[in-house]
Amino acid sequence: MLQTFIQQIINGLALGSIYALIALGYTMVYGVLRLINFAHGDVYMIGAFVGYYAAQKFGIASASGQISFGGALILMMTAMMASASLGVVIERFAYRPVRKYPRLTSLITAIGVSLLLENGGQVLFGADPKFFPILNSAVTYTFGSVTVRLTDIIIVVVSVSLMVLLQTIVLKTKLGKAMRAVSYNLDAAKLMGINTDFIIAFTFALGSALAAAAGILVSLSFPKIDPLIGVLTGLKAFVAAVLGGIGNITGAVLGGFLIGIAETMAAGYLPQSLNSYKDAVAFAILILVLLFKPAGLMGSVAPEKV
Amino acid sequence: MALLKLENLTVSYGAIEALKGISIEVEAGEVVTLVGANGAGKSTTLRTITGLLKPKTGKVLYEGKDISGIPTHHTVDLGICMSPEGRGIFANLTVLENLELGAFRQKDKQKIKADLEKVFHFFPRVKERIKQVAGTLSGGEQQMVAMGRALMARPRLLLLDEPSLGLAPLVVKTIFEAIDAINKDGATILLVEQNANAALNHSNRAYVLETGSIVLSGPSKELAQDPRIREAYLGE
Numbered sequence: 001m002l003q004t005f006i007q008q009i010i011n012g013l014a015l016g017s018i019y020a021l022i023a024l025g026y027t028m029v030y031g032v033l034r035l036i037n038f039a040h041g042d043v044y045m046i047g048a049f050v051g052y053y054a055a056q057k058f059g060i061a062s063a064s065g066q067i068s069f070g071g072a073l074i075l076m077m078t079a080m081m082a083s084a085s086l087g088v089v090i091e092r093f094a095y096r097p098v099r100k101y102p103r104l105t106s107l108i109t110a111i112g113v114s115l116l117l118e119n120g121g122q123v124l125f126g127a128d129p130k131f132f133p134i135l136n137s138a139v140t141y142t143f144g145s146v147t148v149r150l151t152d153i154i155i156v157v158v159s160v161s162l163m164v165l166l167q168t169i170v171l172k173t174k175l176g177k178a179m180r181a182v183s184y185n186l187d188a189a190k191l192m193g194i195n196t197d198f199i200i201a202f203t204f205a206l207g208s209a210l211a212a213a214a215g216i217l218v219s220l221s222f223p224k225i226d227p228l229i230g231v232l233t234g235l236k237a238f239v240a241a242v243l244g245g246i247g248n249i250t251g252a253v254l255g256g257f258l259i260g261i262a263e264t265m266a267a268g269y270l271p272q273s274l275n276s277y278k279d280a281v282a283f284a285i286l287i288l289v290l291l292f293k294p295a296g297l298m299g300s301v302a303p304e305k306v
Numbered sequence: 307m308a309l310l311k312l313e314n315l316t317v318s319y320g321a322i323e324a325l326k327g328i329s330i331e332v333e334a335g336e337v338v339t340l341v342g343a344n345g346a347g348k349s350t351t352l353r354t355i356t357g358l359l360k361p362k363t364g365k366v367l368y369e370g371k372d373i374s375g376i377p378t379h380h381t382v383d384l385g386i387c388m389s390p391e392g393r394g395i396f397a398n399l400t401v402l403e404n405l406e407l408g409a410f411r412q413k414d415k416q417k418i419k420a421d422l423e424k425v426f427h428f429f430p431r432v433k434e435r436i437k438q439v440a441g442t443l444s445g446g447e448q449q450m451v452a453m454g455r456a457l458m459a460r461p462r463l464l465l466l467d468e469p470s471l472g473l474a475p476l477v478v479k480t481i482f483e484a485i486d487a488i489n490k491d492g493a494t495i496l497l498v499e500q501n502a503n504a505a506l507n508h509s510n511r512a513y514v515l516e517t518g519s520i521v522l523s524g525p526s527k528e529l530a531q532d533p534r535i536r537e538a539y540l541g542e
């Protein structure tokens with residue numbers, strides 16, 4: 001019993017870091033634009049595909065589809081850069097032109113961008129699944145009946161490092177200070193001489209790079225990828241951001257881990273016949289949050305923009 | 307040549323025309339005040355000068371150059387700085403972080419330090435509160451932070467939108483004394499106020515704005531004696 005619990009905590013931490021990485025993008029973009037970027041899950045998917053094609057192009061996967069640590073790192077960097085650029089392009093050409101219109105316009109635009117990426121992905125990559133290279137050093141450690149996969153450790157370590165890096169950028173750098181100013185009060189930030197368009201683009205780049213990192217980390221663990229992998233994962237990460245308090249960076253991380261653990265717990269404890277309901281856990285949590293704590297765990301009643 | 311010249315400026319919010327072709331001049335070194343009732347268009351005027359709003363027609367001339375519609379971070383580079391209505395403090399950041407943001411485009415650390423000292427000189431209270439989160443300050447202290455933050459950008463033209471709004475009389479006095487001192491130190495000031503009495507006492511010239519149009523203008527001393535002003539704005 002205890003071992004199942006420990007096992008699911010470990011699985012939950014790995015899954016939770018993924019949700020947290022993606023949730024950060026939702027929450028940061030919401031912070032600066034008050035926009036739910038529905039295309040964010042698809043940016044995660046694009047990250048995975050960039051990694052897949054980069055592995056072929058660079059020839060870093062062996063004939064049997066295995067890669068080394070270093071190879072995986074290169075794929076991750078490439079995917080992060082590509083997705084960051086994609087995020088900037090999406091902001092520049094889809095969201096910026098409609099920023100002056102009522103918020104509903106941006107929301108519909110976001111849904112449009114999401115559909116474009118999903119369907120564009122099916123045209124470009126094909127709708128059939130592709131198989132991401134796996135780590136040649138993929139091993140599993142066993143402690144009693146608890147097993148820990150090396151990929152899970154990598155997921156947690158890399159994700160947490162990226163979160164610390166992000167936190168450092170946001171709290172310690174001038175750009176980060178500008179991001180916080182923009183999300184607090186856009187006009188006041190402009191009056192400080194902050195080029196707010198640049199900060200907004202930078203925020204998209206950061207969030208999209210984190211989503212791409214998540215895409216690579218997941219693919220190393222679950223190598224089957226297709227153009228729709230971003231849909232459910234993106235939605236759950238969005239729920240994580242709402243649970244933590246959308247707009248709040250620490251909240252997104254907390255929400256990510258909570259959703260991840262809740263989901264693996266459901267997978268571990270629900271009877272076999274109900275196991276497929278694990279995907280519904282996040283949405284049950286969403287309903288509870290909206291009913292009882294709509295501002296989320298760490299969210300405050302944010303000041304409306306003036 | 308005037309430092310700032312608004313030529314026939316019209317500004318709209320959708321179908322609402324907030325400014326109906328106003329013309330204003332501010333000479334270097336002056337304190338000019340713009341008085342008018344709530345909704346007259348005072349904030350709209352300042353927001354257009356800073357580039358937060360774009361004029362529909364007309365021009366904003368700064369040192370003779372047309373700057374209408376350029377982005378706000380460029381008007382800041384030109385030395386146009388504003389303490390906005392409602393203060394626009396970053397309440398979640400400390401006082402020091404607020405002031406540092408005011409110097410966002412200043413790269414020279416020595417200058418930032420010197421400017422901080424200058425802010426402390428004008429507002430000793432700000433120095434006492436420097437480590438505090440700005441949201442915990444009183445209204446008057448927040449106003450001082452907002453003005454100090456604008457000073458950190460080394461304004462040549464300082465725009466103040468209702469700096470005395472909602473403050474106790476003693477604090478209002480402090481704020482207006484600071485306005486005098488900042489002007490003496492070299493900044494040209496365009497001051498928006500509903501407190502016409504104090505504004506006329508602390509300015510060289512004044513414009514009276516009514517529903518988007520300038521209805522009166524002249525030296526502040528003369529306007530303070532004008533019966534129309536005394537009746538409409540000085541409560542007589």
Ligand SMILES: Nc1ncnc2c1ncn2[C@@H]1O[C@H](COP(=O)(O)OP(=O)(O)O)[C@@H](O)[C@H]1O
Binds near residue numbers: 322
């Ligand atoms: N964001 C806005 N949207 C629509 N109308 C606005 C907006 N801001 C101001 N107005 C209108 O423009 C007019 C001038 O407003 P404002 O410049 O704020 O006046 P003042 O600062 O003199 O009180 C008012 O009628 C006000 O209702």
Ligand SMILES: [Mg+2]
Binds near residue numbers: 348349350391
């Ligand atoms: Mg106003």
